[in-house]
Amino acid sequence: MTDQLxxxxxxPEPPEGSxxxxxxxxxxxxxxxxxxxxxxxxxxxxxxxxxxxALGDLDTLRLWRxxxxxxxxxxxxxxxxxxxxxxxxxxxxxxAISETLTRAAPLILAGLAVAVGxxxxxxxxxxxxxxxxxxxxxLVIGFQFDLPIILHLPIAIIAAFIGGALWGAIxxxxxxxxxxxxxxxxxxxxxxxxxxxxxxLTIPFFQLEGRTDPVSKSVLESARYPELIAFINPRYRVHxxxxxxVLVAVGVWWLLFRSTIGFEFRAVGANPDGAKYAGMNxxxxxxxxxxxxxxxxxxxxxxxxxxTLGRGTPGFVGVIGFDAIALALLGRSHPYGVVAAGLLFxxxxxxxxxxxxxxxxxxxxxxxxxxxxIVFIAAPALIKAIYRVRAEAxxxxxxxxxxx
Amino acid sequence: xxxxxRLIALLMALALVLAACGDGDDATEGTVAEDGGxxxxxxxxxxxxxxxxxxxxxxxxxxAAADFGAEPKVLExxxxxxxxxxxxxxxxQECDLIVTVGFLLGDATKEGANSNPDQxxxxxxxxxxxGEIENDNVKGLVFNTDEAAFLxxxxxxxxTETGVVGTFGGINIPPVTIFMDGFVRxxxxxxxxxGTDVQVLGWxxxxxxxxxxxxxxxxxxxxxxxQSLVDxxxxxxxxxxxxxxxxxxxxxxxxxxxxxxxxxxxxxxADTNNSGVYLTSVLKRIDxxxxxxxxxxxxxxxxxxxxxxxxENEGVGIAPYHDKAxxxxxxxxxxxxxxxxxxxxxxxxxxx
Numbered sequence: 001m002t003d004q005l006x007x008x009x010x011x012p013e014p015p016e017g018s019x020x021x022x023x024x025x026x027x028x029x030x031x032x033x034x035x036x037x038x039x040x041x042x043x044x045x046x047x048x049x050x051x052x053x054a055l056g057d058l059d060t061l062r063l064w065r066x067x068x069x070x071x072x073x074x075x076x077x078x079x080x081x082x083x084x085x086x087x088x089x090x091x092x093x094x095x096a097i098s099e100t101l102t103r104a105a106p107l108i109l110a111g112l113a114v115a116v117g118x119x120x121x122x123x124x125x126x127x128x129x130x131x132x133x134x135x136x137x138x139l140v141i142g143f144q145f146d147l148p149i150i151l152h153l154p155i156a157i158i159a160a161f162i163g164g165a166l167w168g169a170i171x172x173x174x175x176x177x178x179x180x181x182x183x184x185x186x187x188x189x190x191x192x193x194x195x196x197x198x199x200x201l202t203i204p205f206f207q208l209e210g211r212t213d214p215v216s217k218s219v220l221e222s223a224r225y226p227e228l229i230a231f232i233n234p235r236y237r238v239h240x241x242x243x244x245x246v247l248v249a250v251g252v253w254w255l256l257f258r259s260t261i262g263f264e265f266r267a268v269g270a271n272p273d274g275a276k277y278a279g280m281n282x283x284x285x286x287x288x289x290x291x292x293x294x295x296x297x298x299x300x301x302x303x304x305x306x307x308t309l310g311r312g313t314p315g316f317v318g319v320i321g322f323d324a325i326a327l328a329l330l331g332r333s334h335p336y337g338v339v340a341a342g343l344l345f346x347x348x349x350x351x352x353x354x355x356x357x358x359x360x361x362x363x364x365x366x367x368x369x370x371x372x373x374i375v376f377i378a379a380p381a382l383i384k385a386i387y388r389v390r391a392e393a394x395x396x397x398x399x400x401x402x403x404x
Numbered sequence: 405x406x407x408x409x410r411l412i413a414l415l416m417a418l419a420l421v422l423a424a425c426g427d428g429d430d431a432t433e434g435t436v437a438e439d440g441g442x443x444x445x446x447x448x449x450x451x452x453x454x455x456x457x458x459x460x461x462x463x464x465x466x467x468a469a470a471d472f473g474a475e476p477k478v479l480e481x482x483x484x485x486x487x488x489x490x491x492x493x494x495x496x497q498e499c500d501l502i503v504t505v506g507f508l509l510g511d512a513t514k515e516g517a518n519s520n521p522d523q524x525x526x527x528x529x530x531x532x533x534x535g536e537i538e539n540d541n542v543k544g545l546v547f548n549t550d551e552a553a554f555l556x557x558x559x560x561x562x563x564t565e566t567g568v569v570g571t572f573g574g575i576n577i578p579p580v581t582i583f584m585d586g587f588v589r590x591x592x593x594x595x596x597x598x599g600t601d602v603q604v605l606g607w608x609x610x611x612x613x614x615x616x617x618x619x620x621x622x623x624x625x626x627x628x629x630x631q632s633l634v635d636x637x638x639x640x641x642x643x644x645x646x647x648x649x650x651x652x653x654x655x656x657x658x659x660x661x662x663x664x665x666x667x668x669x670x671x672x673x674a675d676t677n678n679s680g681v682y683l684t685s686v687l688k689r690i691d692x693x694x695x696x697x698x699x700x701x702x703x704x705x706x707x708x709x710x711x712x713x714x715x716e717n718e719g720v721g722i723a724p725y726h727d728k729a730x731x732x733x734x735x736x737x738x739x740x741x742x743x744x745x746x747x748x749x750x751x752x753x754x755x756x
Contacts, residue, residue, distance in 0.1 A: 099489065198618040202576070213507075213577040214618060235492060308485050314575075314618045315449065318483040353486065356479055357493040363480055 023378055024118035024333045032389060033380065034332050040383045041330070041376035042344070049369040050079045053361055082361040089354020090347030096354065098229065098238040102308060104346025105241035106131070109300035110324035111331060111338040112252050113164075113293045117182075118333040119256055120289040121269030126171060126186025127297040128321025129193030130164040134298020135305040136197060137163025139206070139312045142219030142305065152222040153306070157244070160302025161295040167193060168294015169287050176286035190321070198314050206312065216312035225307035241307040246339060248299060253335040255292075265289050297321065326374045345370065441474030443698045444499035446490045448506040450620045451480050454647040455675055456668040457620075457690065461505045461528055464694030472702045474500065487512035495520050501701035503694055504528070507577045517542045524706045526697040528690055529579035531710055540708035545693040547713035549579070550586030551747050552686045552720040553642075554754040555740055556665050557590020559684060559722070560640045561602040562736040563663075570605040570633030572615040574645030583644040583667055583686060585609045586754055593743075593752070605633050617648050626651025634662050640683060642667065656681040663728060670723035683731065685723035689713060716748045 054075045055061070063071040090100050110127045117124030138160035145152065171185035200206050201214030208215045225239035256262040268275040268285045276282045304316050327345050331337030352366030376383055383389065443465045447458040462478060469476035477499070479490040487509050494502045495516060502525045504513045510530040514537065517525050521539035531544040560569045571587055573580040584607040591604050607614035615633075617625040630641050630652035641656070642665035643649030653664045653671065657678040664671060664678075666685030673679070693711050700706045713719020722740075725732050746752040 212581070212612065213575050304485070313484055315484055318485070353479075353489060354493065357477075357490070357497070363482060 020121065024329060034334070034337065036389060037380050037383055038330055038332065038337075038341075038373075038377060040387050040389070041373050044376045044383065044386065045369050045372035046083070048372050049365055050083070052368055053079050053082050053365060056361070056365075078359075078361070082355055082359050082365070085355040085358045085361075086348070086351035086366075088351070089357075090351035094229070094232070095236060096350060098236040099350035099353070100343065100347045101238045101242040102346075103349040104342045105239075105245040105307065106300040106303040106320050107323060107327060107345050107349075108242075108245040108249060108339055108342030109303060110297050110320050111327040111342050112249060112335060113168075113295075113297035113300065114324045114328035115331060115333040115335065115338050116252060116256070116265070116289065116293045116296060118328060119269055120265040120285070121272070122172075122175070122286070122289060122293075123183045124168070124171075124186055124290065124293045124297075125183055125325065126168065126189050126294070126321070127300070127324045128317050128319070129186070129190035130167045130294040130297035131301030131304070131317045131321050132193040132197045133167040133301070134160040134162075134164030134295070135301030135316055136200060136312060137298065138223075138302035138305050139216055139219065142223040143217040146220060147222060149222040149226075152220070153225070156219075156223040156306055157299065157302055160298045160306070162298070164298015164301060165291040165295035168297065169291040172287040172290025173283075175290070176283040182290065194314070197312070201312060201314060208311075214314050218311045219306055223306055224310055225303070237308065239307045241303040244299070245303070245342070248296065249335040249339045252296070256335065261288065265292075297324075300324075323370065326370055329374055329377050440472055441469070441702050442497060442499040443469045443474055443476045443501050443503065443701070444494040444497065445476070445478045445503040445505060446487065446494065446509065447478060447480045448487075448508050448620065449481050449483060450506075450646045452478050454620075455650060457528075457646050458505050459674070460669050460688070460690040461503055461694045464691035465503055465698055467691070468695045468698030468702065471699070474702055481509075484508070488515065491516040495523055500524065501526060501698050501706065503698070505690075506530075507579050508575075513542060524701050526694065526701075528694070537708065543697050543706070543708050544710045545690070545697065545713070546579075546710065547688045547690075547693075547720050548582075548715070548754075549686060549688050549713075549720050550582045550589070550754045551715045552688070552722050553583045553586030554590035554593065554747065554752075555715075555722050555743060556642065556684055556686050557587040557592075557604075558594045558743055559590075559732065559736065559740050560587070560642070560665060561591040561594035561598075561600065562733075562739070563683060563728075563731050564602055564640050566637045566639045567601065568603045568605060568637035569640040569642075570630075570636070570638035571642040571644065572606045572617065572629045572633065574617055574620040574648055576612070576614075576616050580644050581607070581612065581614075583642070584614060586686075587642055587665070589754055603637075605636055605638055617645055620646040620648060622648055623651030623654070626653075627655045630655050630662070630664075634659070638662060640665060642686070650675055650678075653678040653681050663731075666723065672723065672726040680727045682723070682726065683728045684725055687721045687723055689719050689721070693719060714748075715744055 057078055060071050060074045063074065089096050091097060110131060113127045113130065114124050138156045141156040141159045167189065171182045171189060174180040174185050175182045198214060201216055206216045208217050225241050227237065227239045229236045229238060256265060264280050264285055268280060268282055272282055300320060301317060305312055309316055323345060327341035328338055331341035348366050348370060352363045355361055356363040445462055445465050450458050452458050452462050466476045481487055481490055491502060491512055502523060504525060504527045507529045509527060513525055513527045514532065518538050521541060524541055526543040526545060528545045531546045532542060569591060571584050573584055588604045588607055588609050591602050595602055615629060617629055619625065626643055626648040633641050639662045641652055641662055643652045644667050653675055656662050656664050663683040664681045666682050668688045670687060671682040671685045693713060715721060743752060747754060
């Protein structure tokens, strides 16, 4: 793209063949790279996962030597049982769907945080830290003030956004002003946030009375996400968080693809020099991008604190912020792709728990499958070769896909 | 990890078969039908392969299950948000006993027990207050680990050459800090008798403050925390943090400049990669306690009565010195043995 183009006339696009653009999907978009490749990546990961399940079954491996026929039968049965349980645990009952949605909500929000960064050419590895700080902000509002739910919950959610945004803005500012790479600064700020939360949870302001371990006071009922279907069975934990996550995804789509600032986000991602030449304030943009990303991650932290857990502990974020990177890649950095990927990962998480409970296959296999999906996404050439997907050059672009 | 579990399960099955073949008459009784019961364990986030805490409970559950031809099952918690879900899925499977491993599962177990009054639970490291469990269906398993740690502290004070020993914990919760309390008091006891001035870094029993990784997972933290204690002169370190301590042991093995006091299980046997670094281990026989609880549950004799492991009932103890025996003089070993008797007899108080 040349410097002469004015921003309003073209879609920002990184240079052809850019690895970052290819990997994150923030580059040129077509249905192949957005739907077909991810779908094939998931399929491939499930196949390799099946092989690993088979290899983990020592008894059957021994059987292969004596009677391969029986062994094949047992292996097929083991894998079918495991994947059957996985599927059932993700979608097979009201409880399964409730669990999938409960787990998907923070994944979607954190995935959006990473995707917004990708769209602006920034690698936000700091979603975990931003979630922690956002969650702690929400926590303070949640236990410290006693307000009617109509005020309390929205204020707590906004606090989560602000907390994450402040934490995210720091690496944005450092990048813009000093050139410090956001990969390094966001990773490091994860550790700072983790230790800060450890510390906060042991001071009397936060700590639950009568406890010596780092456990916070509970969020008041008026700041908790209402449970959606608990009236059917109190065990169904799905709460308002999933609705908020989907609404936020729509909002992010509008921001990125329908608003001027979103255009500027993507322009600076595609070509920072060009964006600067076109008169955009790159410093401000980097800070705004990272603050937005951080705020979204903060909402994910708020989802855990105000929704699923109802209090703060050192591990309330788990590894959601890192899974978010994977699912932003799988979702090709598009808000709706992130929602789809978030639901998939939520399903894998809920299904993995059920698989662990009903079969002998460990939950670790779910992480293996998630990792394999990303390996295949990151190596589209591999997928194209395996499944003989025709190279892009051979066909004209049929549609712009869902990203425009 | 699962492979490991499978191997153990396989060996146990093999052992069962061999035992069954051994004496013909009992064989029919020994091989119980399919529905021989279900012993279910929910681990904390350390996972069942932590070579300590969770693994020890799992060993007890497997042993009891094998005795009865029951099936042992385990659910690993990946995050704190999993505790409730994992307990609920075991409630659905109608386990004879649900074993929840660790203080951190205290709230989730209480909730599960009170909403499922007919389900038997046993929880490691948690003693509920009067009336907290409405139906008396939770058996708490707690351990006076400070008695054993006191011995380890005394031993460490006698062995150290730098005059400095150290400890750190996972999370500042009673079942962790009780190790550190005992260890520090054991060192103080040694100083009092011998007129020495051995220092303990990492824990102050009076203020109940010290050095904590705030997790039970990170082996890197285990290295870092041990390194900083060694930098300050410690030549014996007791990590009370589950698998985190495996990182400390790996560092000890690489540097060769300090020894480790293991916790929960005998590190020499469990951590075979680094067995040479363990001076001793503060044993907490979670396996035996879980075995007894599971045994009772399968026999229909389950009660919600609290179990307390002590030196006297061998619920706690210290491991042999193995490869480090050269560092322990006969005199010191004798003193430690005598001290054990004094603690059991009440002549020495471990609470300082």
